Amino acid sequence: MIIIEPPIRQLLVEDAVNTFPDECCGFLFGREETDGTRVIIDILVVDNSKQGDKRRRFEISPLDYMTAEQHALDHDWTLLGVYHSHPNHPAIPSEHDRVAAQPYFSYLIISVLNNEIITLRSWLLNEEQQFEEEKIIDYQFT
Secondary structure, eight states, X not given: OEEEOHHHHHHXXXXXXXXXXXXXXXXXXXXXXTXXXXXXXXXXXXXXXXXXXTTSOOOOOHHHHHHHHHHHHHHTOEEEEEXXXXXXXXXXXXXXXXXXXXXXXXXXXXXEETTEEEXXXXXXXXXXXXXXXXXXXXXXXX
């Protein structure tokens, strides 16, 4: 389970909408509770460094990964995962997403249809290297 509070959700939505029709991307920071619940405290927006068509793929530069790791250390947070958008596509990981994924990370995908947010979904790799959906608790709607 992953908890996203309204201010963080708003930052994710703004990045996805502002980057549309290209894919946005960035990092998720926070803490993991003893029961495994992940609490997102902050995000770090990064540029999609993919060469060519950014509407269907994203890439994060090695320098941005190092910056994210340092950001986590500086704030005593855990780097919990990566987020990106799927412009005009559902928030379901592609095969490309699965192959590029790392164990442990949460992969939050924001579906944007015609510049409007449709849904946010989060995914984790299981032991068979397949994605399983991670339940999102979004306090904006409670």
